Every structure is written in C-alpha cells, then in structure tokens.
Amino acid sequence: MKSNILLYDFFVKNLLIITQKVDKDEQLLGFFIKWITGFTGQFNKITVGCLEKGNFDLPFNVKVISFGKDRRLSKISQLINFYKLIIGRNGDYDAVFVHMNPIWVVFGGWWWRLSGKKISLWYAHGKVSFMLKIAERFTNIIFTSTKEGCRINSAKIKVVGQGIDTDLFKPEEKTKNNKFTIVSVGRIAPSKDYETLIKAVSLLPENSVKIEIIGGIGISEDEKYFALLKNLVIEKKLSDVVKFKGVIPNREILPILQSADLFVNMGQTGSLDKAILEALACGVIVLTCNEALADVLKDYAALLMYPKKDYSWLAEKIKIIMTMSEEEKSKISHALRQIVVENHNIHNLIKKITVSLISDDK
DSSP, X not given: OOOSOOOOSSOOOOEEEEEEEEOXXXXXXXXXXXXXXXXXXXXXXXXXXXXXXXXXXXXXXEEEXXXXXXXXXXXXXXXXXXXXXXXXXXXXXXXXXXXXXXXXXXXXXXXXXXXXXXXEEEOOOSOOOHHHHHHHHHOSEEEESSTTSOOSOOTTEEEOOOOBOTTTSOOOOOOOOSSEXXXXXXXXXXXXXXXXXXXXXXXXXXXXXXXEEEOOOSSGGGHHHHHHHXXXXXXXXXXXXXXXXXXXXXXXXXXXXXXXXXXXXXXXXXXXXXXXXXXXXXXXXXXXXXXXXXXXXXXXXXXHBOOTTOHXXXXXXXXXXXXXXXXXXXXXXXXXXXXXXXXXXXXXXXXXXXXXXXXXXX
16 A cells, blocks of 8 residues: 655655544544554654554554553553553654644653654644643644634644545535434533533424434543433424434544534634545535634635534524525535635645754754
8 A cells, every 4th residue: 555645756754643543433533543654654664652542554654553542551561552652663663743633742852852753743723731831841833723723822833734535525516405404523521512502493493303412422431411412402392403423433424424414513612623524525505603714715704604602603604504595505615615725735735744854953
C-alpha cells in the first residue's frame, strides 16, 4: 500500500507519532489511520506509539506500538512503555508529531530536547489547559486547524487547516427522504449540547423531521447527561423522532452523511469539529453555533449560525433550510464543499505539516 501524496523523490527523516488509538473501527479516532498513511509517503520510517491499538491496515514502513491500555496495564506501566519507546528506539526517529494530547509532550519533551528531536504538537481545542502551557515550552511547533483551535499566546502556532479525506467524503446522488433528516455526530457529553437540538425540534411542525444522533458516552460521568437527554425526548414526546444511534465506525458514517438533509452541530468548545467538515465535504448544509466555523462558512455564516443554546433561533434556522429551494441548497452545499476541498483536505494538511517538520528551523 503506497501513499499517493509523495512530495519529494527522496526521504528526509524518520517520524515518531504519538496518538491515543490506532483503530479504523473507532468512531472518533478512526480517521487518524488516513493521516498516518499520508505521512508514509513523506518519511522513510514511521513509528507510532499509542495508548491502545485495534484493527488497521498500514503500509510496510509503519510500526505501531501500544503502551498497553488495550491490555489493561496500569497507567504507570503504560508510562514505562512510553519511555521504553522514545528512549529505547531513539535512533528510529528524527522528529516527533504528538496528536492532541499535550501530556505526552510534557512527559517526553525533556528527552526529545536532549536528543535533538524536532517536537511538534497537533492541538485543536478551545480549552487552554495547564498541560498545554507546559507543552508549549518544549515544542518547536504547535499545529492547529484554525486560530480558535489553539488559544495559547505563542509564536510557535501554525494554522494548517483540518485533514478531511475529500476523495472519500463527497456527495452522492440520493433519493428524497420521507422525512427531512437531520444528523448530528459527536460523543454524548454536556459540551455537545444535544438538549438544544431536542428543544428546537419540539418547536417544528409535527412529524416533519427525523433526528439521528451518532455517538457514544466517552466517560462514565456522562451517563447522567445521557439519561437527561432521553428523559427530555420523552417529555417532548419525540421518541419516534429522535434516535440515538450509538457509536458507529468513522468509515460507516459516510453513507449516513451523504443521505442527510441537514447536519447540526451544537458544540460549545469553540474548536473546529472535524465532523462538521466531513458533512460539508459530503455536500450537506450545516447549522452551528460554533464560532470557529465563522471563517469557514464565510459569506454563509449569518445564514447558517445561531447563538449558543438558543433553541428557538435554531428551530427557525431549520425551518429556513427546510423551505429552501433545491437550487439554492445545491448552490450553498457546492460552495461550502469547495471551501473544505481547498482549505481542509488531508493532502494539503500532510504537505504543510511535512514541510514544517523537515525544515532546518528548530
């Protein structure tokens, strides 16, 4: 299996990637397989360290090493395995790319600095944590998707867009749904604000829509939130309208997006949600309250954004989309897909990150 994103006709470095999980069947992180595959065309050897690994099919020059969460090892044992990797295989890599979790930069930064490695962190979240502040001191570069994706004050930040596989996530001809179908994707957590969507739907004409919420509970504390949502659905008499579909592998979400009439994102974190861009790439119109989308939606931001937690306004926006002509919807969806293709496709992302990692600047 060979990447088709080759930038150069020679290899320049070996890369160490640290991530949470390598598993094509994982809903939230299954996409990262494509990122790893993209890097294989740019580096001679890639070593991937992860908390846990599952099913994957990666090129010959990739070695995946689990720290042991999938084997139920203790956190101390996982940390020891992390150090065995970064120190024991020190000669196997020249640069480091840590995906999302700044704590690994905190744990490994001292060694990577001592051994002369180029350290990079991908961070795309509105929260500025204490760990991020420490990690910033060790890193050479912090890659992020938008200026809202990393709100720490640092000259090391490099905005590179997101990494959507726009060859995969693309529109398909679809038959008209019996009911206007609204899809939302994301884990079941208070930060996703699903109650606003449920309340908005209760204000729509009866039996006019169906809602599919795709995502599972990430941590046990969110069980109470899920119970609250299910009770709200019953209270609003929407049991036949709102369906919680649970966790679905990332690759199986594609046909659901392609058949949707509308994608709604109520996220409160202020970071550029990858699921929104996947929907836009599929030609699905999106409604959101996420301020990180304002620059992405450009001229359509006023039409497609609503104030956070304002379910009445969201309901009105849904009605506008429902009554819009097919010609107008097609015009909007085409324009928004082009924005994703031009600014957030995986080929461009891999190119931007690779160029930064192989440069002489440290």
